[in-house]
Amino acid sequence: MDVTDLLQLAIYGVVLGSILTLGAIGVSLLFGILRFSNFAHGDIMTLGAYAAFAVVSTLHAPVWLALPVGMIAGALVSVAADQLVYRRLRRTQPVILLISSFGMALIIRSLVQLVWGPQDRSFVKGIDMPMHFGDLMVSPQQLWILGGTIVIVIAVHLFLTRTRMGKAMRAMSDNMDLARVTGIDAEKVIVWTWALGGALAAAAGVFLALDTRLTPMMGWSALLPIFAAAILGGFGKPYGAIVGGMIIGVASEMSTAVLPPAYKPATAFAVMVIMLVVKPNGLLGARR
């Protein structure tokens, strides 16, 4: 293990971190506004990835064209799940919402499996030759993931700081009651938050599938590190999710220098727990 190997692992870590970041931003936005940990988020990722895969495999479209289709699918299914199920449970106890999101996760996963079958699939046929930068290797997919994440994160930032709806989301996240007496239509903002969270989850799913493969379990397996990233960033703080995602991603990959890869999720949690002992409200969380 030398410096080059560590740098190589850091690159893989940033790629994984990008995927976790996109998932964690959505989880955090939703939690910030609804105080609700959505366990179906991972399966929205899966659904988005398969929707994009359908476009790639039937229309032979390039992945970057299929990505928006996957994101729209993720947004629509998230909004539908909210309107059909969660909206009706919003005034009940939080645990009921939580469990219903488990149910939603199973429903979405089963649907994916019903339509596309249980076997692994892949966006890329054959093997794409990696590009060499000195001794470091980066595959074209990984560059797409990095570039795509940067573009999406900047777009989300501009949305949250420059648009009326984006600012209303931040206001709702700060104080829902005050937002309502300020004249903000809470239900409308909630629908848009689901749409945004779902679209970001789907993008994370497409990128995860590009980096690895498509399986019906892919999103569910990514859910725990995504929550770790969101919690680390200060749950409910979308900007914290970026920092949290990167730290968890890099730490997970770097850990393989000394630990077997099977310990990656454990590393994610260890990092989260240690950091939370030091900063109990997350890296960007406010003191309470």
Next chain:
Amino acid sequence: MSEHLLDMQSLIGGYGGNDILKGASLTVAQNEIVVIVGPNGAGKSTLMKSAFGLVKIRQGAVIFQGEDITNMRPDLVVRRGMSFVPQEKNVFPSMTVQENLEMGAYLRKDGGAAQQMERIFEIFPRLKERRKQAAGSMSGGERQMVAMGRALMLDPKLILLDEPTAGLSPLFIEQTFERIVEINKLGIGVLMVEQNAKQALEIAHRGYVLAMGRNRFEDTGAGLLANREIAEMFLGG
């Protein structure tokens, strides 16, 4: 049609459990400053919230500009020209002063938000200096300015202020009451709950004493100040 801007008629209701309001009534006329005083837990904040559909009204009615708005959704009430500054947590802490004011104009579609913000900066020059600062990092007095500024962004007919001077230093209290008079001179009705009852009643046209969810007294500001019984009970002698 009543000549009142706001007419709260024998309200009974609360938060789902026991009734907090037990028949409280109150009116505010165009351009009036009306003050509510009363002991802690009397239901003063609850009465204000009931104008915005934040409290379940079982009986009675809230009439604003002749329209029945009982139990109406808050954003729809705000749209009709009544704004609210709650007692606490009345700014968006992670947002800048300017963003807080922009949120106040969320419903505004006429493009007049920028102009209105300039007007608010004239009333509260301090906010203009601090426009890029996060509201959560400001002092209590400054935050109260942000909250009032936010509530004025829609150019309301009536503004409800729940204890606008709570926790402020004497100097800031004085200034806040001056600002409230200034706001009222712009043609905006003011209904406020105040613990600094003496000072508040001095600038009030009329006042109410609320206790246990019911009206106890009702008179002009000067009349309430002159009332011995009230002075002993609520104004600290």
